[in-house]
């Protein structure tokens with residue numbers, strides 16, 4: 001299906017791989033803008049106003065941050081095949097949260113540690129800063145590999161155990177959000193220079209599941225220059241939400257000024273006027289001198305907010 005969707009990403013980003021695969025699952029055509037993996041990000045900052053993480057989904061003057069919200073937005077546009085089958089949605093969300101908030105970090109430190117000498121310039125320093133840590137020595141990055149491998153192995157076993165009865169996907173016969181969230185963590189094992197996938201060899205069912213997930217593909221991708229995405233934002237106004245806001249107790253109300261930031265890392269505030277809020281999402285409209293008015297949408301879980 002042709003769309004105006006633009007994905008800001010870079011190839012070796014595992015969270016971007018989740019977004020690419022979800023676009024493929026929904027059968028969508030999309031345009032991709034390659035963003036740098038480290039700061040500065042001069043072609044992303046005008047759009048998101050400080051949210052630096054990848055991926056970000058754009059359509060016109062609307063930007064959706066975080067794959068948690070990107071999944072919801074894709075589901076709204078293309079309900080079938082669903083990422084959220086009702087029968088397993090609670091377990092699926094819990095597995096996705098575990099995979100991305102418990103399993104991912106030790107996997108990243110393991111694979112990056114093994115590949116310590118082969119990462120792009122400045123990456124180790126940038127990632128340490130992103131987590132509020134001092135720049136590490138290359139030796140410290142290398143040593144983190146084995147320490148984290150001990151945290152990775154038992155959790156990989158959990159994934160393998162989920163597939164032990166021969167099911168095709170983590171929660172049954174069709175892929176759901178749990179599969180996408182766990183898949184991109186497993187995808188990261190291929191490393192950048194040194195392949196770490198031998199860690200998965202004891203688990204043939206896990207490997208078969210990984211290959212089934214990979215076969216979903218990325219949909220129809222066309223690469224564009226960042227200037228095209230900036231122009232698309234400039235030419236549009238933020239879309240009006242078709243759904244009414246449903247603030248929870250104490251939430252900032254539409255029309256109020258607020259700030260939002262990730263709760264886990266890259267904790268840079270984005271400030272704007274609340275244009276939409278419910279239990280899943282908060283959107284801020286901000287003005288940028290280059291692209292004009294843009295709406296930046298965040299998920300609620302995993303994000304902090306304050307009244308500005």
Ligand SMILES: N[C@@H](CCC(=O)N[C@@H](CS)C(=O)NCC(=O)O)C(=O)O
Pocket residue numbers: 012013014015016036037038039052053054055065066067068130
């Ligand atoms: N919870 C976020 C996590 C995104 C994330 O951590 N992305 C990594 C790349 S895989 C990132 O942005 N790293 C820092 C950067 O690229 O500037 C999501 O689901 O999108």
